[in-house]
Amino acid sequence: MSERLQPGDTAPAFTLPDADGNEISLADHKGRKVIVYFYPAALTPGCTKQACDFTDNLDVLAAAGYDVIGVSPDKPEKLAKFREKENLKVTLVGDPDKKVLEAYGAFGEKKLYGKVVTGVIRSTVVVDEEGKVEHAFYNVKATGHVAKIIRDLGI
Template sequence: MTERLVAGDPAPTFTLPNATGGTTSLAEFAGRKVVVYFYPAASTPACTQQACDFRDSLASLKAAGYEVVGISPDPVAKLTTFAANQELPFPLLADEDHAVAEAYSAWGEKKNYGRTYEGLIRSTIVVDGDGRVAVAQYNIRAKGHVAKLRRDLKIDA
């Protein structure tokens, strides 16, 4: 795992396939703030809750000038189903080889029920309009995360 990103670091660039059959790159958000969140698996309870929390908070995030992008190691087909089932209006990107997650330090050692393995670390990175990391949060909990992020960014409901 690479060293964790901190505020002021340049955000690693990426271009990944998205749930709608195209690609999405960080460069598309140049000049705008974007919340890039990494989640382990589409359609699981915690990841669904987190995605729906972003969906339900999208209007206030956009009003404050933020876009949202979700990235997981899932294949595009799974993301397409997830986005449709949950009516997610923001890009979901497939990082199947987890290269982008690794660049963002969102891939590494995890421990669960006494087992140690490599996997996606639930993380949120806020990138400012200049392409630099404004906020980097790792090992977050899905429940309540979006509300906490909005508080951290001083965004009202």
């Protein structure tokens, strides 16, 4: 079970391929706040709802100085399909070996339909301009989560 991040922790650095196979690094966003959200799988109902919510609110978040990066264990080809099918505007990156998911505490045991399984824990980590964790939300709901983040961040 990976450790969950706490406010004040240094956000683990990462470089992952996006839907087009380009390398995206957290370091590329230094000087801006970044909302890094972790979701189990592209093209599934809950993850689609969450990605669409982030896309619908991207202008509001960007105007408040936030970039958004979605991380899942999917390969770039699947992310590209997801982006095209749902018209997503958020940056989606793939972490097939789950190293970044584990570093952020977003992979481990969770309850699914009453059973304990190992998998992606739907989570969101807000990273400040200096690369420090500002907020860390774990076991979030796909529906209504973006609205809650906007409220919690006072946007």
